[in-house]
Amino acid sequence: MCCALGIGYVMQYGLPGQAPQGPVVVSDITPTSSAAVKPKLPTEMYAMGLPGGSVTLAALEDDALPAALPPLPGDDAATAGATLQGSLDCTIAMTAEPVAGAMVDLGLTAPCNASERVTIHHHGMMFTEIVQPDGRLTVTVPALNDNAVFIAAFPSGDGASAVAEVNALSFYDRVVVQWKGEAGLQLHAREYGAAYFTPGHVWAAAAGDLGNAARGDGGFLSRLGREDAPDALLAEVYSFPAGTARRSGQVALSVEAEITGANCDTVVEAQTLELHDAGDLRVRDLQLSMPSCEAKGDFLVLKNLVGDLTIAAR
Numbered sequence: 464m465c466c467a468l469g470i471g472y473v474m475q476y477g478l479p480g481q482a483p484q485g486p487v488v489v490s491d492i493t494p495t496s497s498a499a500v501k502p503k504l505p506t507e508m509y510a511m512g513l514p515g516g517s518v519t520l521a522a523l524e525d526d527a528l529p530a531a532l533p534p535l536p537g538d539d540a541a542t543a544g545a546t547l548q549g550s551l552d553c554t555i556a557m558t559a560e561p562v563a564g565a566m567v568d569l570g571l572t573a574p575c576n577a578s579e580r581v582t583i584h585h586h587g588m589m590f591t592e593i594v595q596p597d598g599r600l601t602v603t604v605p606a607l608n609d610n611a612v613f614i615a616a617f618p619s620g621d622g623a624s625a626v627a628e629v630n631a632l633s634f635y636d637r638v639v640v641q642w643k644g645e646a647g648l649q650l651h652a653r654e655y656g657a658a659y660f661t662p663g664h665v666w667a668a669a670a671g672d673l674g675n676a677a678r679g680d681g682g683f684l685s686r687l688g689r690e691d692a693p694d695a696l697l698a699e700v701y702s703f704p705a706g707t708a709r710r711s712g713q714v715a716l717s718v719e720a721e722i723t724g725a726n727c728d729t730v731v732e733a734q735t736l737e738l739h740d741a742g743d744l745r746v747r748d749l750q751l752s753m754p755s756c757e758a759k760g761d762f763l764v765l766k767n768l769v770g771d772l773t774i775a776a777r
Contacts, residue, residue: 559625571600590688634706639736641698645725679707714772727756
């Protein structure tokens with residue numbers, strides 16, 4: 464009887480020296496798997512928001528771990544990932560820096576658009592590029608205006624722009640041919656009467672030398688766009704230093720089309736842009752009905768699509 468009374472006293476009033484406690488009420492019980500609340504290291508959490516690609520984490524020493532891990536925003540892993548994605552700085556930024564040859568170095572930073580397709584626009588010229596896995600892109604573009612405006616546009620509608628002052632453009636004539644997909648088009652320039660496939664014949668396989676252009680000795684060709692992208696916008700640009708040329712003569716320009724399995728028996732659409740003597744940009748559209756596929760491997764030469772250049776020595 465004494466033991467029973469003692470146990471009852473302790474259960475009701477606690478041990479001597481302890482403050483009495485009220486009853487504990489348990490409510491709002493939610494069954495939860497232990498796997499769903501497994502804590503992640505901070506590096507793992509932030510990797511959830513990185514776009515694409517694998518993430519390699521450096522080894523952490525025990526004493527480098529924080530004393531307390533930050534709480535997850537909720538039990539739902541998808542909600543946590545979306546919250547962390549929103550916390551990243553997804554600002555798209557673009558820079559434009561003029562360089563030799565009236566060219567412009569473009570730099571694009573898009574942390575949340577890694578490996579995505581992007582279209583570069585410049586005064587009517589357009590071409591497709593792919594952002595690198597680290598969210599960056601660099602490309603050198605021939606300027607078509609001394610106040611050169613460049614726009615990078617993603618399929619989502621996001622993008623950025625940049626402007627560069629290109630004072631050297633007045634010394635250059637430029638001719639552009641641009642198209643979409645596998646049109647098989649090529650721009651050829653034969654300087655001072657050069658025959659095909661000899662020195663002075665400038666095309667994609669012999670693009671010329673920027674150093675020679677800077678000295679006024681010849682032109683060069685730039686090819687823009689990623690051919691491995693589906694339905695890519697591509698362009699070829701021929702530049703000649705007409706304002707500093709050391710010889711008088713002519714540059715014969717032509718657009719050629721190789722008949723391939725991708726373009727035979729189709730209608731090829733393209734566009735040319737011409738800039739002469741720092742004047743206005745001249746634009747011309749082209750529709751070309753390609754021969755049947757029996758002619759694969761042949762070439763069509765379009766001599767009058769772009770005008771020849773008449774060069775006067777300076």
